[in-house]
Amino acid sequence: MTDEVVLLDFWPSMFGMRVRVALAEKGINYQYKEQDLKNKNELLLKMNPVHKKIPVLIHNGKAVCESLVIVQYIDEVWNDRSPLLPSDPYQRAQARFWADFVEQKAVYAVGKKLFSTKGEEQEAAKKEFLEIYKTLERELGDKPYFGGETFGFVDIALITFYSWFYVFETFGKFSMEAECPKIIAWAKRCLQKESVAKSLPDQKKVYELALELFGLK
Amino acid sequence: MADEVVLLDFWPSMFGMRVRIALAEKGIKYQYKEEDLRHKSELLLKMNPVHKQIPLLIHNGKPVCESLIIVQYIDEVWNHKSPLLPSDPYQRAHARFWADFVDRKVYGVGRKLWATKGEEQEAAKKEFLEIYKTLESELGEKPYFGGETFGFVDLSFVTFYSWFYVYENFGKFSMEAEFPQIVAWVKRCMQKESIANTLPDQKKIYEFVLKLKKIFGLE
Numbered sequence: 001m002t003d004e005v006v007l008l009d010f011w012p013s014m015f016g017m018r019v020r021v022a023l024a025e026k027g028i029n030y031q032y033k034e035q036d037l038k039n040k041n042e043l044l045l046k047m048n049p050v051h052k053k054i055p056v057l058i059h060n061g062k063a064v065c066e067s068l069v070i071v072q073y074i075d076e077v078w079n080d081r082s083p084l085l086p087s088d089p090y091q092r093a094q095a096r097f098w099a100d101f102v103e104q105k106a107v108y109a110v111g112k113k114l115f116s117t118k119g120e121e122q123e124a125a126k127k128e129f130l131e132i133y134k135t136l137e138r139e140l141g142d143k144p145y146f147g148g149e150t151f152g153f154v155d156i157a158l159i160t161f162y163s164w165f166y167v168f169e170t171f172g173k174f175s176m177e178a179e180c181p182k183i184i185a186w187a188k189r190c191l192q193k194e195s196v197a198k199s200l201p202d203q204k205k206v207y208e209l210a211l212e213l214f215g216l217k
Numbered sequence: 218m219a220d221e222v223v224l225l226d227f228w229p230s231m232f233g234m235r236v237r238i239a240l241a242e243k244g245i246k247y248q249y250k251e252e253d254l255r256h257k258s259e260l261l262l263k264m265n266p267v268h269k270q271i272p273l274l275i276h277n278g279k280p281v282c283e284s285l286i287i288v289q290y291i292d293e294v295w296n297h298k299s300p301l302l303p304s305d306p307y308q309r310a311h312a313r314f315w316a317d318f319v320d321r322k323v324y325g326v327g328r329k330l331w332a333t334k335g336e337e338q339e340a341a342k343k344e345f346l347e348i349y350k351t352l353e354s355e356l357g358e359k360p361y362f363g364g365e366t367f368g369f370v371d372l373s374f375v376t377f378y379s380w381f382y383v384y385e386n387f388g389k390f391s392m393e394a395e396f397p398q399i400v401a402w403v404k405r406c407m408q409k410e411s412i413a414n415t416l417p418d419q420k421k422i423y424e425f426v427l428k429l430k431k432i433f434g435l436e
Contacts, residue, residue: 050318050351062307069313076306089293090279096286101267135267 005030006058008044010037012206014108015067016055017160017199022071024195025151026078068099071156085153098139098146099157105132107161115171116214126172130179137182144189151193159190159200166203167210222247225261225273227254229425231324232284233272234376234415239288241411243295285316285373302369315355315362316373322348323377331387331426332435342388346395353398360405367409375406375416382419383426 007023007030009016023030035044035054047063048056057064057073064073075084086092110132113125136158140146146154165176165187177184190196210216224240224247226233240247252261252271264280265273274281274290281290292301303309326348329341352374356362362370381392381403393400406412430436 059307064307064310064314066314066317069310069317072313073306073310076309089290090276090281092293093281093286093290096289097282100283100286 003028004058004060006033007031008033008035008047008054008056008058010035010054011201012163012209013054014160014164017163017201018067018156019055019057019070019074020199021156021160021195022074022084024199025082025084025156026074027081028074028078068103068153068157071153075153083152084156086147095147095153098136098154102136102154102157107132107158111161111164111168114168115210115216122172126174129168129172130174133176133180133183137180140182140186145186151190151196155186155190159187159196162187162191163200163203163206164210166207170207171216220245221275221277223250223275224248225250225252225258225264225271225275227252227271228417229379229422230271231376231380234379234417235284235372236272236274236287236291237415238372238376238411239291239301241415242299242301243291244298245291245295285320288369288372300368301372303363312363312369315370319352319370319373319377323352323374327377327380327384331383331430332433338387342390345384345388346390349396349399353396356398356402361402367406371402371406375403375412378403378407379416379419379422382423386423 005023005028007016007019009019009032011034020032033043035041037054040052044054044056045052047058048054048065051065053065055065055067055070057070059073059077064070071084085095107129110125110129114122114129117125143149145151146158169176191200222240222245224233224236226237226249228251237249250258250260252258254271257269261271261273262269264275265282268282270282272282272284272287274287276290276294281287288301302312326341326345330338330345333341359365361367362374385392407416
């Protein structure tokens, strides 16, 4: 019996992108269903009644929600290729810790404050944003990937924010390359992977959408 | 070679309690170190430099941080008895989803209930009741969130039981009246030694909160 895999998603979502990257890494065929978040359809509301959010993975009719939960699920079901999490329990705990750091520090929320606030509030958001990325840069160190020699869970959790860097840079008035060169080098390394390159939308397209979405024109 | 397991913790922390229960379920011997969160020890700051928070498990000198990550680590290393997560990937994803829900929603709203007043507190109470209704609906008729056996979601949520008296007192409602199924589920969990021996008394937690409110000028 072949697997039926459906992904409910929204193209600029860095959370949705994580699932796209994971599915691509594993070479899984799936049906992508673009969602209109201003008019959520019955399928989304039925499959994620608690949060009503994307991404939602529907595997043989059963829903899995929350991007990092979905990525772990994908790794465990399709466990015969391209492992996304380490096999050692301690390394696995470290990977979960750093993916959780990306989530907890609400990189998305802080980034959002960068373009939706002004003056002192924006300055504070910019300071916080750069501190978070500097901590991540320290954790990366001289490793090619957060996972070490191979691309893994933490890389997936963070790389999808790359699509939004141009938005953050433009509104925050800074250059990621200047502030966090190692992160940019790491991102470019990740983008050489087909699974990442084909899952991440163009930064300018995301910028245009952000202008529209947040009424910033 | 014997394992060396140390837990840096703070007795009223519902997050720390999760780890204590997991260690008890697995029958793991460990050294408990109480932290003074207003004067964090060098060990804590060295082992958890990113968040500087408890609970922190140190296993043979290596730190693991974040309560649910620690619980999964314990489950994977000591995998010879009392599984805490299901073996099926879909059930596991379901368990992680609900533990994540507890983490994101339950702590914050509870804190607002005892730390705020007036309109803010009223709004917190409304949110609190909604969140617990959602949890009750997820529990349904099952004996545990995990189904027939106590599991990851049960563990992530049951530790808030110590704080129920605080919530009831400041929110001015009765958990038993509003959420009879949750209270029944808690009583079922409390029959387990690992939980009964771990959860501090509700009145002690209440005394602690009264002290906290004084210290932070929240009276």
